[in-house]
Amino acid sequence: QVQLVQSGAEVKKPGASVKVSCKASGYTFTSNAMHWVRQAPGQRLEWMGWINAGYGNTKYLQKFQGRVTITRDTSASTAFMELSSLRSEDTAVYYCARETYYYDTSGNRIDAFDIWGQGTMVTVSS
């Protein structure tokens, strides 16, 4: 079945970097974009960025520009999200999510996040 399996929980000190992986199975990895979303404790979901798994181009949320890097390894069907210069406010669950798309009756492309990883808890603490 289609699934995304993420790497395990991480504990990092302020200023360090973390790299979270997201391994896809059950579909052609390069056919769908992959997004990263995080959720701090008790907070709303926050979109961080995405990668076109086929071409490798990326787009990031402005607030993370310069601190986040999303990459992929097509041979391993795996996407990665690396966040640097960690601070306590980065403590959150990080999710990868597959973007799927549909076309409505007018031919407009409609996107949605149909498959999510199980989440990776990243704790930043001194």
Place this chain on the structure above:
Amino acid sequence: DIQLTQSPSFLSASVGDSVTITCRASQGTSSYLAWYQQKPGKAPKLLIYAASTLQSGVPSRFSGSGSGTEFTLTISSLQPEDFATYYCQQLNSYPITFGQGTRLEIK
């Protein structure tokens, strides 16, 4: 950025009730809006996309409507497994944004 505001933020209801959650956008999002359900400790689950299209496998008691800046998610005849937090998401423009969530609890 498009801000999404859900109301109410908290909702208490009983099994069998019908409930409606509203999501208002600060700018028009056409029909590029999705709804997700999230249970504690779990990843979000896609319920509805394109404002009103039910994702495969989602029970028909879930329905969505709206376009532009106002959208609703209705759950008819609540079941015990429906008690969770619900989020709207706009995919009309970057950055993609989510509502603050509506927590649905058993009365």
